[in-house]
Amino acid sequence: MGPSPAPDWPALAVVGLGGAVGTSLRAGLAELIGPSPSGLPWATATANLVGALLLGLILGQFAAPGRQTGRHRLIRLGLGTGLMGALTTYSTLISETLHLIDQGRAALGAAYLLGSLVAGLALAGLGLRLSGLLDRSRHAGPTDSVGGGSARPEPT
Numbered sequence: 137m138g139p140s141p142a143p144d145w146p147a148l149a150v151v152g153l154g155g156a157v158g159t160s161l162r163a164g165l166a167e168l169i170g171p172s173p174s175g176l177p178w179a180t181a182t183a184n185l186v187g188a189l190l191l192g193l194i195l196g197q198f199a200a201p202g203r204q205t206g207r208h209r210l211i212r213l214g215l216g217t218g219l220m221g222a223l224t225t226y227s228t229l230i231s232e233t234l235h236l237i238d239q240g241r242a243a244l245g246a247a248y249l250l251g252s253l254v255a256g257l258a259l260a261g262l263g264l265r266l267s268g269l270l271d272r273s274r275h276a277g278p279t280d281s282v283g284g285g286s287a288r289p290e291p292t
Contacts, residue, residue, distance in 0.1 A: 150210050154218020162223050175241065176292055177232040179254055180225060187224035188256040192263020197270070 166179040198212035228266070229252055236245030 146210055147213050150214030151218040151221075154214040155222040156233070157280055158219040160223025162225065175236065176244065176248060177228075180228050180232055183227060183250070184226065184240045184252055185255055187220045189259040189263045190263075191220045191224075192260040193267050193270075194220065194263075196264045196267020200267075200271075212270075280289075 162179075162183050169179040169182060172178045192214060194292045196214070198208045204212075229249065233245045233249040236242070236248060266273050
């Protein structure tokens with residue numbers, strides 16, 4: 137085996153910084169929302185669903201072809217891997233699901249787990265779609281954005 141490559145210190149730094157901010161946001165969200173009288177873990181659900189939507193937007197903007205190197209890569213790593221990775225918490229989702237099941241609330245636990253996964257995937261897809269729409273509106277010509285025309289040239 138050859139020597140291992142040198143650490144990518146800028147990437148490690150932005151992931152760590154994003155992770156610290158994401159963890160703080162999740163803790164603040166949990167404090168803000170607090171425990172639910174229904175027993176449904178709303179703070180975790182909110183963090184995971186907002187994080188899924190934002191991760192879709194981030195990936196759409198910073199992982200698209202032509203945007204996978206340099207500062208785009210560092211932004212994607214800091215916001216996606218660091219911030220969203222720390223804000224979302226699927227290990228807590230599983231733990232809370234098991235806790236609901238242990239309390240004899242298996243149906244609520246199953247609904248929480250499946251609902252979180254399905255809604256998370258849908259919101260991540262929506263984030264990707266919104267990212268595409270943002271790109272199109274940013275690259276549209278002046279008449280395209282005002283007149284509602286297409287950014288594609290007209291066939292001749």
